Amino acid sequence: MVSKVNDLDYFVAASEQEALILELNLIKRHHPRYNVRLKDDKTFPYLKIDLNEDWPRVHITRRLEEDGGRYFGPFASAKSVRQTLKLIKGIFPFRSCSKPITGTDTRACLDYDIGHCLAPCIGAVSQKEYAEVIKRVILFLEGKQERVVQQLKSKMNRAAEALDFERAVRLRDQIQAVEQVVEGQRIATTVKGEQDVIAFAGDKDQACVQVFFIRSGKLIGRESFLLQGTR
Structure with a gap:
């Protein structure tokens, strides 16, 4: 294979993720004879947050587009991205449906009943409050779980002061769920960075x-x- 090389060029990538995406795109564009691993239409999975939507969703995609959305990944496998989506869905009450949101539906789905959605479909949440949930999802996926906990504790305290104890309990449960994730990530190390x-x-x-x-x-x-x- 080396004897067939005519020229050599290289790119400097800012991160391993960027290098992986670049390699994937170059292989699909040039179809090199000896590299078949990434030639097919199957690409690495990502989590996407559609920030252009009024009520953003978090879902799995294999297509990267410059559409204003936030992408997290690539994940090593479909299993790992599904597990991550399941984890954040169990913590943050964002919608998972793709239906148009009018706020005038007569009833919400089961996710609302079990506390996994704020039910914008029935007008149970303001767009501002829903956007705050999505911001916390982004912070969580960026690895900034401590900031998420700080924000949730502040909101929980304000809810308790306003005697909105039902909301305070929901926020407390979210705090505990995030803290469990953080605790599971902690390791003993003296090296920073x-x-x-x-x-x-x-x-x-x-x-x-x-x-x-x-x-x-x-x-x-x-x-x-x-x-x-x-x-």
Whole structure:
């Protein structure tokens, strides 16, 4: 393959994510003979927040577009992006439906009954309050969970002072859910900043490699690789 190289060019990417997206797009554009892994139409999954909508949704997509939306990813697999969506849906009450929102529906769906949606469809929430929920979702996905907790505690205290105890309880439950996620991410480390920790285990001609991604003292994710033919 090296003998067939005619010229060499390179790009400097600002991050691993940017490099991955660039590689994906170049392979799909030029269809290189020896790189078949990313040639098909299947791309990496992302979480997208449609900020151009009056009542933004959070959903999974495999298409990156310059449409004013916020994209988070790419995720290593469809399973990991579904798990992340399920996690934030269990914490933040944003809508998951794609129906037009008029605020005049006569009844809300089950998500509203179980506290997983604020039901803009029946006019149960203002657009401003719903937008605040989406902002907290963005902060959460950016890894700024502590700021989310601070905002929720402030709102909970104001709700309690106004004797709106039902709202205060809902906010308390959100705080506890976010704090559980943060606690699950904490690790013991004296090194500040960013770290990628690699663990390796081998047996005969195969090996397993685990890469742990640590940011601001929190474990934010990991990836596994099974290697064959190793010694």
